[in-house]
Amino acid sequence: MGVKNCPETPRQRMISLMYLVLTAMLALNVDKSVVDAFALVDQGFMKTIENFNNKNQSVYSNFNNAAQENPEKVGELNRTVLKIKERTDTLYNYITHFKEMIVKKADGPAGKVDDIVNKEDLNFAEEIMMTKKNGLLLRKAIEDYRAFLLSNIDTSQTSLRASIMKSLDTSDPPGVEGTSPSWESSKFQGYPLIAVVTLMSKMQSDIRNSESDVINYFFTMIDASSFKFNNLKAQVIPKSNYVLEGDVYEAKVFISAIDTTAVPEILVNGNKLPIIPGENAGLYRSTVANEGTYVWKGVINYKNPSGQIVPYYFQQEYQVAKPSMTVSPTRMNILYFGLANPISISVPGISSRDISVTMTNGRIERTASGFLAYPEKITEKSYITVSATIDKVTKQMGTAEFRVKRVPNPIATVAGKNEGLISKNELMAEQGVFAEIPDFDFEMKFQVLSFIVSTSKGGFIVDKPTNGARFSQEQQDLFKGLTRGNRLYIENILVKGEDGLTRTLSAISFKIN
Numbered sequence: 001m002g003v004k005n006c007p008e009t010p011r012q013r014m015i016s017l018m019y020l021v022l023t024a025m026l027a028l029n030v031d032k033s034v035v036d037a038f039a040l041v042d043q044g045f046m047k048t049i050e051n052f053n054n055k056n057q058s059v060y061s062n063f064n065n066a067a068q069e070n071p072e073k074v075g076e077l078n079r080t081v082l083k084i085k086e087r088t089d090t091l092y093n094y095i096t097h098f099k100e101m102i103v104k105k106a107d108g109p110a111g112k113v114d115d116i117v118n119k120e121d122l123n124f125a126e127e128i129m130m131t132k133k134n135g136l137l138l139r140k141a142i143e144d145y146r147a148f149l150l151s152n153i154d155t156s157q158t159s160l161r162a163s164i165m166k167s168l169d170t171s172d173p174p175g176v177e178g179t180s181p182s183w184e185s186s187k188f189q190g191y192p193l194i195a196v197v198t199l200m201s202k203m204q205s206d207i208r209n210s211e212s213d214v215i216n217y218f219f220t221m222i223d224a225s226s227f228k229f230n231n232l233k234a235q236v237i238p239k240s241n242y243v244l245e246g247d248v249y250e251a252k253v254f255i256s257a258i259d260t261t262a263v264p265e266i267l268v269n270g271n272k273l274p275i276i277p278g279e280n281a282g283l284y285r286s287t288v289a290n291e292g293t294y295v296w297k298g299v300i301n302y303k304n305p306s307g308q309i310v311p312y313y314f315q316q317e318y319q320v321a322k323p324s325m326t327v328s329p330t331r332m333n334i335l336y337f338g339l340a341n342p343i344s345i346s347v348p349g350i351s352s353r354d355i356s357v358t359m360t361n362g363r364i365e366r367t368a369s370g371f372l373a374y375p376e377k378i379t380e381k382s383y384i385t386v387s388a389t390i391d392k393v394t395k396q397m398g399t400a401e402f403r404v405k406r407v408p409n410p411i412a413t414v415a416g417k418n419e420g421l422i423s424k425n426e427l428m429a430e431q432g433v434f435a436e437i438p439d440f441d442f443e444m445k446f447q448v449l450s451f452i453v454s455t456s457k458g459g460f461i462v463d464k465p466t467n468g469a470r471f472s473q474e475q476q477d478l479f480k481g482l483t484r485g486n487r488l489y490i491e492n493i494l495v496k497g498e499d500g501l502t503r504t505l506s507a508i509s510f511k512i513n
Contacts, residue, residue, distance in 0.1 A: 049208050059081075059219055096204070120194070126189050130188055136184060143170050157217065164210050237252045260278065268296055291320045293319050294317060300312040319351045335373055336442060337375050337499055354388055356388075361381065406499070410435040412434070412490065412505045412508055413433070413508070421510070433451055433471075449502070452465045452492045453471070453489070454488075455489065456486070457478075
């Protein structure tokens, strides 16, 4: 029945108010310093658990290595400890599940066990663990786990068995004043929420402690099949020997142990490597002719103390870059409008495939031989920014500034000449006017749009214009009337380049000889 159909009476409101007052009074009975102390204790337990996890993981790794070296002798022990790990993780996660249930019940769906808000709450933990009987389920799970551990430990190990029984004890506590409290009520009833969570963290710590005791017990059962080493050496393996300014230099520093009496066989691409005397390390050398990324892999065949050959596979890669240098005239960073400007870009120590380039006021294209820049506006500068991907992180390497200029004007010529003496016959043999830029590193063609031929005839200036690059018939007729010593001018020469710009060129001046 909805709230509207069953309105709250004054009596019900009074009862609700009294419940709130009672809850507040109960909360006030828990001193804040005590609550904070529980939080600190819980943090301590979690740190202890973290330490147990790290130590236990190291033991599991050692078991795995030993099982690979001698599967017949260590394989069964390794399978047993893996079962212990599985059962331990299951029980540990089971307790974590109850902790999360309690905290989310108190703080809402977003509640976090490591950041509890309602630490002083006295109801939710008891409701979940006592009212809903989850405390009984947890007690049974701990007892089953305890029995499982004891079943794998020889009865002669009295100290270890006693330690496990004590750490995982679920017996009822002694009665007080005629009461008979249960194990679960002594853990979950009448305590603030933070206290219950702390007690559950202690259970998890005890579980990890028992796990550690048991797997170390099994590890001691591995006998002299372990490798023996007679030489220790400090090793430094840098992540990279090439570090950019502002980056972090990173290296692994550790002690390596070798047995100088046991020489391994090291194969790369099926070929045996020579062994460095006194180090039992192979020497790999490869001469590379081309830049790029190279992958090499192989196997180290090592004989373990039991006489078995154990393979250890490896794979490495390295990059090869061409030797490079950059010489830049600081005042000649120029890009020409309308041209494909070749740009050479490299970052020492970085493969070209890991370099990316962007450009303002234009576009830039990657080619097989480098980059081509196409500026868009003469009135603005262009900035070319280079980035490189190093260890899967893209970093900006720098930005270069370029001035954008128009391609220089070409020179108009007739018969390859722009001025000076020309014979009448030589002039009559030419078809028209040409325009080109001499000694220019770029190739740009120019189209002659129009020009005017001028000369003096009878004391008057005669102009003969034409469109296009070819001499018109009227201009050719004018050439026929020229005599030695006459002056001829070709003026107002209008051309258009491949950059789309139209420009007027300087006049051509000839004297007929």
